[in-house]
Amino acid sequence: MLQVAYIRENRAQVLERLAVKNFKYPELVDEIIKLDEDRRQTQSKLDAISAEANAAAKQIGDLMRQGKKEEVEAIKANTGSLKEQIKTLSDQFNELEQQLQQQLVQLPNLPHLSVPKGTSADDNEIVLEHGIKPNLIANALPHWELAAKYDLIDFELGNKIAGAGFPVYKGKGAKLQRALINFFLDRAEAADYREVQPPIVVNEASGFGTGQLPDKEGQMYHIGMDNLYLIPTAEVPITNLYRDVIVKEEELPIKNCGYTPCFRREAGSYGAHVRGLNRLHQFDKVELVQLAHPDQSYQILDEMNTHVQSLLQALELPYRVLRLCGGDMSFTASLTFDMEVWCAAQARWLEVSSVSNFETFQSNRLKLRFKGKEGKPQLVHTLNGSALALPRIVASLLENNQTENGIRIPKALVPYTKFEWIN
């Protein structure tokens, strides 16, 4: 959520930035400015009358102590109309605040100046490509067939007990999951992230804090009876650890990481592109979350970017880094880098990580601030990134590393899997 004062004072710039995200209702900006104007005027009136009423009440108190009953009655005669005015104005004020809030949450975050214009994934800027695409053996198989061939993942069985998109990992397939999670967590720990294990359901306030709610209910599984949501990413619970918190400036940056399963309804997805592990309703992911000083957040974004790349390099996977264009970025982000790995048998790039700086968009909703020795509390910048999401990593490992003799596990992972081959 953008800050009203910022919108008010930087109207032209806000409009210009929103255009980069192809925001469809720029008139909302002026509606917000108008509502804010009304709100402030109403507050001024309300405050003045409340002050008057407070003064009268205080005076009555003094007079009562002196036993001057008649004078008290004279003052009381006036307070009735003050009360009515206060009631009317505060109703107005609450209404205006509510409207303002409703409008504000509809504005997406402003993209960073480096974000290219564009309308779809085709307009994303390829920042770099790393590694060499493997030459596959003849009769190379896509990962879903490899998973069946080596009895690693059972999509049918998952279908039976839950539904499509909930695979069952078996034997070395299951061990590979566990190995990847531990590998990613160890790497995060080595980079000074503190590991946390958050709940995998969250309440509404948490969903609002990181920007999933309102409006994106359809992407999350909802437990109606208890009004809880299954998390779509660990970003939600981990960032919300700091909701309504004022941290000390010298504690920044605050680095947390965590492994969780993630749940996504993925309503409307279909076709060959969602086969196998390409798109699931439940998957595992290790997430990095940082709270940063505004002066440092872009440097930290680069560091996170580098961290994710180091994981892909360790896993010997060819990858590329994209700078997302305005049209492909999320509602909440200021700048996002996506990492995609090459899946050789499908001959496709698959997104495995998304690293973003949200600047103050989330922290404004979360009321997450920092305070130095002097001065007012300021909103922190929040950042997060997948490091990494498992399914497409597995897809790529299986497809890229298939040989006549089985599937080779990359060296860095062998201490975790305790096996070098799947065969």
Added chain:
RNA sequence: GGAGAGAUGGCCGAGUGGUCGAAGGCGCCUUCCUGCUAAGAAGGUAUACGGGUGACUGUAUCGAGGGUUCGAAUCCCUCUCUCUCCGCCA
């Protein structure tokens, strides 16, 4: 799920319907003092939104929301959460 108790500032904790944005303690910050691993003294120390170039100032906030009252941390109602005991259970 049943019964009871409770929710006050960073923490602990007091609070009679007016003198309470809130005693006291701890913590923290600044200054002073004392030459010694420390102690003492003074002052300061919530947040949001307004108004003012600024010093400053108004309003709101004692779990949340309503109500009673000229006036509510204090009285009433609803909700949420926490704790204790019982039940169930990994």
